[in-house]
Amino acid sequence: MERRLYRAALEGNVPSLLQLLWEDELFLERSLVGSHSDTPLHIAAMLGHSEFVSKILSLKPELACELDSQRSTPLHLAAAKGYADIVKGLLNTCKEACLVSDKYGRNPLQVAAVKGKVEVLEVLVQVEAEAARIVNKSGETVLHMCVKNNKLESLKVLVGMFGGEDEFIDWKDKDENSALHLAAADGQFETVDFLTTHTRADNHSRNLEGFTALDLLAQSTTGTKEKAIADNQTMSKQTRVSSSSRASKFPSGAYNWKKHFKRQNSWLERMWNSLMVVATLTASMAFQAGLNPPGGVWQDKAGDNSTSVPYTVSIFGHDMPENSNITLRAGNTVMGGSSYGVYFTFLVFNTIGFIASLSIIILLISGLPMRRRLFISVLTVIMWIVVTSMALTYAISIEFLTPLEQYLSFKVISFGILAWTGLMTLLVVSHIIRLIVKALRACIKAVTHRRKRFTV
Known part of the structure; x- marks a missing residue:
């Protein structure tokens, strides 16, 4: 008889269902403890047999809350x-089923949204x-979930019903996205256009990696994005007229994103070029200073091959003479011989400064994806080190x-060093x-997020 019941559910055959119940009034009760995890109601609901579903709900309404193997x-x-x-019939019988999550953590509303079933979602x-x-x-x-499954129509329905709730629109996942x-x-331009032009979505908000939505858009494939914008911009009037009802409700905002996208790329390009120029100049300066340090190199007298001079250690104007002499040969630095502490510093x-400048140059010409805001920021920090080293040199x-x-000259130098140190x-x-x-903001959001999850 169990096989006959499931056959009736597959066919949506209400007379067969009634015949089985006439033969055994407890037959539906026994189906709950049978070997099948899917109840006849699961099968009929999945196949769209509305009349069969209505009949079972009227006879055994608790079946509406039963779970299958998934x-x-x-x-x-x-x-x-x-x-x-x-x-509608299932909701009238068991409204609580709308809050039940399946094996994949989705309730019926979320399932309808990711499947694009707009009527059911409403x-x-x-x-x-x-x-x-x-x-x-x-x-x-x-x-x-709508965005991950690229279901814009479902997103529009939800925003239309919750559009006034900024917290719902700007809710972030565990990665603060x-x-x-x-x-x-x-690269879902239509979705981005809709969220930025028809909601109060915060497009300046940053995720855990510090990126805004604009940053993430700029990091996507440039050619694909520009083509998508161009296609949206050159849409024919006939197409716009044919979708006038939708367009009037959701006008396109792709132009603004194109302008911001170009501005972002322009900033990255300027920073890339500036870092390359400054790194090249500082590397050249450091190289020249290394070969020709202040004071020059020691010159031999005719017929001599070495000269002995008193050896002193001098650090920023404070001489500490030693009890021995140092022998200087042609080509040795005068600074290294007379004030070794100053020369060493x-x-x-x-x-x-020289190594840091060369590192920046190598990274910029290496072909690695350095034209990103995060990498440019790292290179900028290295450039701080370069500039500071050059200033101290x-x-x-x-x-x-x-x-x-x-004495006055040393005062000027001291004040300059103090000013630079203060700025850094x-x-x-x-x-x-x-x-x-x-x-702190990330921690507060994470704690708030966690509390809301538990309260829900």
Whole structure:
């Protein structure tokens, strides 16, 4: 008899169902403890047999909340197939099924959204709007799921019903990505246009990696994006007229994104070129200073091959004479012989600037994907090191070349070094504070996000 029941469910044969119940009134009760995980209601709901579903619901309404092997209710299956009438009947019988998650962590409303069943989605939102606010284990809302499955029509329905709730539109997953972030990263221009022109989505919000939606859009394949924008811009009037109802409701905003995209690329290009020029100049300066340090090199007298001079250690104007002499030969640096401490400090900072400049040049010409905001920021930090090293090299050189009697000159050098140190300290502290603020915001959002998940 169990086989006859499932055959009736497959065919949607209500008379066969009634015949079985006439033969055994407890037959539907026994089907709940049978060997099959799928109930007759699951099968009928999946196949769209609305009359059969209505009859079973009237005889055994608790079947509406039963789960199959995939932890799906009959409502999950009907929503996935887009059977609006069956969905309404199931909701009238078991409204709580709309909040049940299946094996994949999706409730019936989310299933309808990712399948693009707009009519069913509208029904589910009207009956149980709270189901749209449920997030999965990754912290994703139904909006994230719509974007991941490229279901713009479902997204429009949800935004139309929750458009006034900024928190719903800007909700972020565990990686701090909003639906707008995902759409931009995937190059879904229509979705990006819709979210930026018809909602108050925060396009300045950053994810855990520090990227805005605009940054992610710029990082996608340039050719594909520009072609998509161009196609959208050159759409024929006939096409616009044929979709005038949709266009009037959701006008295109692709032009703004094209302008921002070009501006982003222009900034990256300028920074790339500037870093290359500055790194080349500083490398040349450091190379020249290394071969020809301040004071020059020792010149031999005719017939001599070496000269002995008193050996002193001098650091920023403070001489500490030693008890021995140092022998200088032709080509040895005068600075290294007369003030080794100054020369050693000069050599350290000059070498740091030289190596850092060469590193920037190699990275920029290596062919690696350096034309990204994150990489440009890293190279900019290295350039700070280069410039600071060059400034200290200059200060050491001037200190060596200036006689100790010229006290005012040393004051100028000291004040210059202090001013530069203060500026660098201010920049470093500012960036550290900025990173701390970002980290705190991320922690607060994560805690708030977690609390909301548990409260839902």
